[in-house]
Every structure is written in structure tokens, then in C-alpha cells.
Amino acid sequence: MIKLQSLTKVFGTQRAVDGLTLEIPSGEIVGLLGPNGAGKSTTLKMLTGMLEPTSGTASIEGYDLLTESMEVRKRVGFVPDSGAVFESLTGLEYLEMIAALYGIPSAAARERIQQFLAFFDLGFDVLTEKLLGAYSKGMRRKVVITAALLHNPAVVFFDEPLDGLDANAAVGFKALIQELAREGRTIVYSSHVLDVVERVCDRVIIIDKGKVLMDGAPEALVKESGAPSLERLFTHLTGGDDLERRAADFAKTFRS
């Protein structure tokens, strides 16, 4: 369960996140959508303790983000969009370091790592032979997803989780988050891949300029709006109506 109460982040004169008030119950998969610069990553960074809110607050599983931050961190997993990891560690060293930070005993951590390797179809040697800096983008993504789930968090935030994953891994990942939600975990999934969001999420929250524009089940939102798809509804809401004509005009500028 996640609760946001007037959560706000101001950078200089810009209100990147502007008074978000929301409740996300356990077991729900929520797609957080918005155009570039809408405030999605800033919201996720605040909810994972990486960025301090300017005002307002939030709670995760009943623990206050500001006054009980250690309890919040134990219950949260985060896959950031950058996929930044310690490039000079092997995958195994990195995962064991994360496990140690969460106080997971090493035998239990090894077992959990083996389960994730099997799930992502990776050999143990991949984790021990190469430094993370030499991993492919998809391999690094798999390690980052594994790291975020090692401590079995109640709430998981994913920022563009499919970025870099091949088709098999992406299908497996979508099934995994649905399974995690069935077990009662809360999933917040930020992405620009709207057809995946539409298929995977129970609810979508569309934000722009740090404020909620729409919130509801994807099929209900599409039906109520009369738009042909979530993608069309999104572009209509976020000022992208004229995209085909603008693309055609821009393409004309390349004609010699």
C-alpha cells in the first residue's frame, strides 16, 4: 500500500511534482505515465528515498517516508531507468553487496540469486566472469531487476523495466510482475511503452507538469474518453494531437 499526500518537489522555480495525492492498494499494478519531463522519475525518486520532497509526504506499507525512512527502504525495491551499477564489480559481487546491505544471510542470498539466474536463463559463470561494465544492456538490466527484488520487497517501483530486455525476457518479466501482484505486492511501473502498460497494468495514472491528469483502469479510461486506444488518449491529453502533420512538415525540410 502506497499513500501520497500533497507530495511536491520544486527545482528552482519549477514544480516538477506538484501536490500529488494518491492511494495505491496492495496487489495493484499501476502504470505511471506522462510525457518527457512530466515528473515520473522525480516521483519515484522521492518514494524510494533518493530525493527529499519539498513538501507533502507519503507512506509505504504504513511507514512514513520522512520519519521512518529505514522501514520504508526495507520494503521497497527500485529499478531505475538509468540502470547504473557499480561497473567494476562482477554481477555476483554486486548482488552479494546488495544482499549484505539488506542483511540477507549469504546462503539465502546465493539461493535467491540462483533462482533469478534460472528465471532469466543466465549461467552462473556470467555473474562471476565479467565485470558489470562489460555486460550487455539487457544483462545489466536483469542484474538490476534481480538486485531490486532480492529482499522480497512489498512495493516495487520500475522505471522503464523492459528497456534492453529481449523478447523472451520481456514476456517472462511481464508474467513475473503479474505474479508478484497476485501475491499482494504493489507494483508501480513507469513506461512510455503504452501497449505494454495497457496489457499489464490494472490502473494507469497519467501525469503532466507534476499533476494527475487521469487515473483509472486503462480500458475504462479509453472507453469513457471515446479515444481509439490508450496511446491516442495519452497524446490527446498531453498535447501531442498534431504529431503526424508535424512529422510530415519536418520530413519535408529534408527534401532537396
Ligand SMILES: Nc1ncnc2c1ncn2[C@@H]1O[C@H](COP(=O)(O)OP(=O)(O)OP(=O)(O)O)[C@@H](O)[C@H]1O
Ligand atoms: N536534479 C534536478 N534539478 C533540476 N531539475 C530537475 C532535476 N531532476 C529533474 N528535474 C526537472 O524536473 C522535471 C521532471 O523531470 P523527471 O525526470 O521527473 O521527468 P520524467 O517524467 O521522468 O521524464 P522522462 O519521461 O523524460 O524520463 C523536468 O523538467 C526536469 O528537468
